Amino acid sequence: MAAGEPISIQVRDVHKEFRRFEALHGITLDFDPGLMHGIIGPEGSGKTTLLRILLGLMRPAQGRILYFEGGRPASFDVLRPHIAYMPQAQSLYPDLSIEEHLAFFRDLYGIQPRAYAEKRAELLSVSRLAPFVDRPAGQLSGGMYKKLGLMCALLRSPRVIVLDEPTTGVDPISRRELWELLYRLLDQGILVLVTTAYLDEAERCSKVHLIESGSVIASGEPRALLDDQKARSFDELFLRRAAGSASE
Amino acid sequence: MEDEVVVEAKQLLVRYGDFTAVDHISFAVRRGEIYGFLGANGAGKTTTIRVLCGLLPPTSGDVRVAGIGYRQDEAPLKAVARPPWGMRISAGGYERVERTIKTKVGYMSQKFTLYNDLTVGENLDFIASLHKMAPAVYRRRRQELLEFISFKKNLGDMVGELSGGIKQQVSLAAAMLHDPEIVFLDEPTAGVTPAGRLRFWKLIRRLAENGKTVFVTTHYMDEAEQCGRIALMRDGRLIAEDSPAGLKKLIFPEPVFEFDPIKPLSFSELKSFETHEAFSFFQPYGHRFHAAAANAEVWARRAPDLRTIFSIRPIAPSLEDVFIRAIEGRR
Numbered sequence: 001m002a003a004g005e006p007i008s009i010q011v012r013d014v015h016k017e018f019r020r021f022e023a024l025h026g027i028t029l030d031f032d033p034g035l036m037h038g039i040i041g042p043e044g045s046g047k048t049t050l051l052r053i054l055l056g057l058m059r060p061a062q063g064r065i066l067y068f069e070g071g072r073p074a075s076f077d078v079l080r081p082h083i084a085y086m087p088q089a090q091s092l093y094p095d096l097s098i099e100e101h102l103a104f105f106r107d108l109y110g111i112q113p114r115a116y117a118e119k120r121a122e123l124l125s126v127s128r129l130a131p132f133v134d135r136p137a138g139q140l141s142g143g144m145y146k147k148l149g150l151m152c153a154l155l156r157s158p159r160v161i162v163l164d165e166p167t168t169g170v171d172p173i174s175r176r177e178l179w180e181l182l183y184r185l186l187d188q189g190i191l192v193l194v195t196t197a198y199l200d201e202a203e204r205c206s207k208v209h210l211i212e213s214g215s216v217i218a219s220g221e222p223r224a225l226l227d228d229q230k231a232r233s234f235d236e237l238f239l240r241r242a243a244g245s246a247s248e
Numbered sequence: 249m250e251d252e253v254v255v256e257a258k259q260l261l262v263r264y265g266d267f268t269a270v271d272h273i274s275f276a277v278r279r280g281e282i283y284g285f286l287g288a289n290g291a292g293k294t295t296t297i298r299v300l301c302g303l304l305p306p307t308s309g310d311v312r313v314a315g316i317g318y319r320q321d322e323a324p325l326k327a328v329a330r331p332p333w334g335m336r337i338s339a340g341g342y343e344r345v346e347r348t349i350k351t352k353v354g355y356m357s358q359k360f361t362l363y364n365d366l367t368v369g370e371n372l373d374f375i376a377s378l379h380k381m382a383p384a385v386y387r388r389r390r391q392e393l394l395e396f397i398s399f400k401k402n403l404g405d406m407v408g409e410l411s412g413g414i415k416q417q418v419s420l421a422a423a424m425l426h427d428p429e430i431v432f433l434d435e436p437t438a439g440v441t442p443a444g445r446l447r448f449w450k451l452i453r454r455l456a457e458n459g460k461t462v463f464v465t466t467h468y469m470d471e472a473e474q475c476g477r478i479a480l481m482r483d484g485r486l487i488a489e490d491s492p493a494g495l496k497k498l499i500f501p502e503p504v505f506e507f508d509p510i511k512p513l514s515f516s517e518l519k520s521f522e523t524h525e526a527f528s529f530f531q532p533y534g535h536r537f538h539a540a541a542a543n544a545e546v547w548a549r550r551a552p553d554l555r556t557i558f559s560i561r562p563i564a565p566s567l568e569d570v571f572i573r574a575i576e577g578r579r
Contacts, residue, residue: 042441043412141290169358169438171288171467172571176531183515197441203534222535233534235470238442 005070006033006189007079007159009054014063016214022049025214026063033159033191036182038205038222040196040234046214047195048088051162054193055085084158088165090149094138098129098148101137102155109156116155123151126181143174150181160191167198179204199234208234252279253312254430254461255300260309262295262484269295271484272309277463277477279429282456284475285465288575292484293465294358297432300463302349314352314429351379354423354431358438361419364408368399368418371407372425379426386425393421397451413444420451424460431455433464437471449474469568478567482575496565499574500540502528504565507537507558526550531572538569 009031016024024046031037039047052058054065056076067074092101102123106116124130127147132140137148146166153161163182167175179201182192186206194205202208203222210218210225218225222234231237255277262270270292277283285293298304300313311318355361362371376386397417407415416436423431433452437445449471456462456476464475472478473492480488480495490498512535513521521537522530526547529540537558541547554560 042443141288143289165439169289169435169467171575172469172568173288173576175467176572179532183518187515197439199442200534203536204532235442239446241443 004082004159007074007082007191008032008068008071009160009191010066010068011050011054012064012066014050014053014060014065016046016049016053016058016061018049022046023214024049024053024060027211027214027216029209029216029219031191031193034186034189035206036186036192036194036204038194038196038202038208039211040199040202040208041211045211047211048164050211051085051164051193051195055083055162056080079160081156082158083160083162084153084156086149086153086161086163086166088168090146092137092145092148092152095136097134097136098140098151099133101148101152105152105155111156119155119157123154126184127151128177141174143170143177146170146178147174147181150178154181154185158190160193161185163192163194165195165197167196167201175201199238202234253277254279254314255283255463256310256312257296257300258310260296260299260311261307262292262299262304263307268484270299270306273481273484273486275479275486275489277461279461280456280459281477282452282462282464282475284472284478285463285481286472286478286571286575287465287481291481291575293481294434296481297355297434297463297465301353301355301432303355313349316348316352318349351426352429354426354428356419356423356431356433356436358435361422362407362415365406367404367406368401368410369403371418372403372422375422375425381426389425389427390421393424396424396454397421411444413440413447416440416444416448417451420448424455428460430461430463433462435465435467437466437468445471469566469571472567472571480571480574488574492567495567495570495574499570500529500565502540502543504529504538504540504563504569505560506533506563507539507554507560509535509537509558510556513557524550526554529569529573531569533566533568538563538565540565 011027011029014024014027022044027050039050041047049058053060065076067076067079069079096104102120111119124133127150129144129147129151132144137145140148150163150166167178170178175198182194185192196202205222207220208222208225209216226233226237229237231240253276256275258274259272260270260274261268261272273296285296287293295304299306299311302313366374372390381389397420399418399421401410401414407418410418420436437448440448445468452462452464453474466472475492477489477491478495479486488495488498518532521527524530526542527539528542529538531538551560
């Protein structure tokens with residue numbers, strides 16, 4: 001259970017000029033807690049830039065990010081320890097085992113032994129990684145590696161977790177296991193923010209935000225968005241858009 | 249020549265120390281086929297490809313690629329620690345065999361095979377020099393391939409500045425530069441957008457139409473649908489091999505339905521359906537679910553209740569369903 005009140009984030013008219021790709025042109029979005037927010041868009045549309053700005057890794061050229069704790073404004077610096085990030089190309093230590101990774105992050109985050117023992121057992125059980133605790137990260141399969149990355153991010157019970165394409169290069173079964181892990185977080189009131197290139201995963205989000213060329217082109221519940229566009233699935237919707245702009 | 253077998257493995261075994269990565273698998277791929285190799289991460293797909301490309305000697309078994317056969321004697325080989333060069337090998341010598349195979353096969357590995365800090369032209373020049381291509385032949389091939397992938401950027405553009413989709417297409421051109429008969433593509437579209445993946449698969453189909461044999465691994469099941477035949481691997485073993493339609497019949501003999509929830513389900517509700525007596529299979533698929541009926545009698549009894557929660561229609565199972573049931577071995 002995440003200790004502390006739920007965190008929400010508001011993005012207000014955020015701009016960022018940034019070489020050719022990944023620029024943002026006035027993004028306004030609300031991220032409410034207890035929901036899974038999917039940020040969907042083509043490569044170079046600005047998804048990663050947006051995540052990096054939310055995480056305080058980059059400053060917007062214009063606009064503001066507002067953070068709230070239990071509905072009251074809060075400063076990012078206070079909330080920072082409760083916001084976890086799993087980048088696209090995550091670097092774990094290839095010669096440290098799963099067990100050693102967990103112990104390392106325990107020490108890094110200063111987690112108390114009893115809290116750690118509980119968390120460790122919970123994470124190993126839901127991730128189904130318990131049989132592999134002694135295997136070095138360098139020898140894990142793609143799916144297991146991603147799960148270990150997620151476990152390290154979840155170790156200190158964050159209230160917000162931001163994941164950049166967590167399932168790229170992951171087989172269909174591990175992909176489902178990762179999503180199951182994310183769903184469990186929602187029941188604890190955690191805000192989950194995820195980008196994905198898998199459009200079936202977009203449909204499993206509570207809300208999706210479609211971003212194209214640095215602007216939000218649609219935002220809402222997946223079912224409502226699809227009904228609105230008279231599409232059966234996001235696959236169909238994107239194929240239609242791709243056919244319309246096949247000249248890329 | 250249509251039915252000519254160009255890639256063949258018989259009882260192929262690869263061990264890394266105590267770990268068996270590929271466990272006595274056998275298969276044959278014909279000229280012009282698009283042959284899909286599916287399995288969970290770590291099932292042994294990449295290891296198999298590396299053996300077929302002549303990059304890794306098999307521990308035992310026979311391999312024949314583009315008419316060139318090779319085998320490694322039964323002696324367990326520490327392939328990780330020691331390269332095979334100069335070791336005791338069967339007639340012909342491993343190293344010589346490996347060189348010849350490389351002229352016949354193209355390989356696009358999981359990671360990008362191009363140098364980000366070189367231009368497109370420099371990358372291709374470099375690969376041509378590795379293959380010792382004559383300058384005139386190289387320029388002609390380069391021109392053909394850039395037209396083939398409809399390359400609209402400049403040869404002087406840095407590879408690192410290209411979008412992922414264009415980079416993959418250039419990687420494919422690089423793998424085809426020496427005009428191999430067979431091309432091995434190991435997760436060529438990981439991280440590429442849906443539109444980029446579509447374009448890439450158009451190229452793959454055209455290669456096969458031109459008589460090239462394509463051996464491909466992917467985690468995208470919509471791509472796997474486009475393969476002529478698919479081999480499913482689990483824990484180093486080949487557990488099924490058939491056309492996409494054939495695999496669906498084999499893995500799902502019972503009827504499959506799509507369940508569209510009338511209102512959203514909570515996580516615990518979803519979990520309860522996974523073990524519901526009416527289903528032998530129940531998996532999320534976007535915001536809908538795919539389910540197989542456990543048996544006709546239970547189905548008839550429980551269907552009216554289920555219809556108050558879902559709108560239900562019969563469907564053909566997807567390859568994703570096939571993958572999950574076959575690989576996970578779930579009931």
